[in-house]
Amino acid sequence: MKHLYFLFMFFVSISVFSQHTFSIVAVDPNTGEIGSAGATCISAEDGALAISDIVLGVGAIHTQSFYLPANQNNARIRMEAGDSPQEIIDWLIANDAQGNPSQRQYGVVDLNNNNPRSAAFTGEDCFEEFLHITGPNYSIQGNILISEEVVTDMETAFLETEGTLADKLMAALQGAKRPGADSRCLDFGISSASAFLRVANPSDTDSSYGNLSLDLNVWITSEVFEPIDALQDAYDATLSTNNPQSTESNITLFPNPADKTVTLQSTGAMITSYTVADVNGKIVTQREIKSPQNVLYFDVLQYTDGIYFVETFENGTSISVERLVVSKK
Incomplete structure (x- = not known):
């Protein structure tokens, strides 16, 4: 508690x-x-x-x-x-x-x-x-x-x-x-x-x-x-070209694997919401952003080890889906 x-x-x-x-x-x-x-x-x-x-x-x-x-x-x-x-x-x-x-x-x-x-x-x-x-x-x-x-x-x-x-x-x-x-x-x-x-x-x-x-x-x-x-x-992650996993949608997610805090960064679209789903498709986190951002953070300390999928949105339109590995070992 x-x-x-x-x-x-x-x-x-x-x-x-x-x-x-x-x-x-x-x-x-x-x-x-x-x-x-x-x-x-x-x-x-x-x-x-x-x-x-x-x-x-x-x-x-x-x-x-x-x-x-x-x-x-x-x-x-x-x-x-x-x-x-x-x-x-x-x-x-x-x-x-x-x-x-x-x-x-x-x-x-x-x-x-x-x-x-x-x-x-x-x-x-x-x-x-x-x-x-x-x-x-x-x-x-x-x-x-x-x-x-x-x-x-x-x-x-x-x-x-x-x-x-x-x-x-x-x-x-x-x-x-x-x-x-x-x-x-x-x-x-x-x-x-x-x-x-x-x-x-x-x-x-x-x-x-x-x-x-x-x-x-x-x-x-x-x-x-x-x-x-x-x-x-x-x-440090913003200074490195080795840590992020990039997609054509210009979204980066790092570190990956992650054990504490994950950074989502967009070089184009503004992020207005995101979801995190487990491998079975169950949404474990869903968040609306008060003001659109191109950098945001969420922690994975409460997640069990495994594979998750992070989907980001701009005004209800999906920007990308990123594969995230959580490993606290």
């Missing part, structure tokens, strides 16, 4: 705290990429992802700690209007949607014509431990942490990792990973219950979830696992 209690606890946490935890926004002035990554101890599809807002060609904003969509929307409006990161934060503090900026935490970064700027804010009434750190092209922030080292270790990993912006963001999350990074997850021995990694490149035209060049999101749905490691697996 541990996993059932786990889910119940985090549904309660959403309604009571609406709290988000550790995250990073960053840009690469050399490539024009804009990135956003984070995690929280809320086990929901939009648990961590809710805070991520990328304004294409401009920058990224995270509004966290007692998250309010109104504050997030206002921050986007200010960025689109041309405000600097510090001006955006100053405006948010002066115009908090509930008149209570002392509970908020913000991180903002922009490209600024290849001269990036960043700013952050942490209100005195955020849950401890809390901290933010900024650099020329990044802002890292966290609250309700097991220790401030969650944030400082994120910065160290980000700065010391060579590679693409996505590599550095993924490394930052790994730097944060420890039991109780979000202190609410300590009793379960994991860092968080959902995590995301998003990177927009200059050719992207839609910043909504599932439409960026890199758009990964994982969350716990039943049995407990470490979301940052699952996110790492999904990220």
Whole structure:
């Protein structure tokens, strides 16, 4: 019953705290990429992802700690209007949607014509431990942490990792990973219950979830696992041409065989629903997607070992059927 209690606890946490935890926004002035990554101890599809807002060609904003969509929307409006990161934060503090900026935490970064700027804010009434750190092209922030080292270790990993912006963001999350990074997850021995990694490149035209060049999101749905490691697996799979099994329908399913979390990725059609059936044709999982996506995840921890068939749909039309092997030996 541990996993059932786990889910119940985090549904309660959403309604009571609406709290988000550790995250990073960053840009690469050399490539024009804009990135956003984070995690929280809320086990929901939009648990961590809710805070991520990328304004294409401009920058990224995270509004966290007692998250309010109104504050997030206002921050986007200010960025689109041309405000600097510090001006955006100053405006948010002066115009908090509930008149209570002392509970908020913000991180903002922009490209600024290849001269990036960043700013952050942490209100005195955020849950401890809390901290933010900024650099020329990044802002890292966290609250309700097991220790401030969650944030400082994120910065160290980000700065010391060579590679693409996505590599550095993924490394930052790994730097944060420890039991109780979000202190609410300590009793379960994991860092968080959902995590995301998003990177927009200059050719992207839609910043909504599932439409960026890199758009990964994982969350716990039943049995407990470490979301940052699952996110790492999904990220590694996007870098490899060996793991996915592709079909002419441009759907990839990986890893295969699978023992924990499976990624479904479409390079064309948007996935609006999927089913998983066993070898006898019995549907064991059926899910409608709230908002169409080209990347989604499901866990197979509750499945028995064997062969399954995953059928994906776009607006009721079948996109593909993929053969999946579940093996937990």
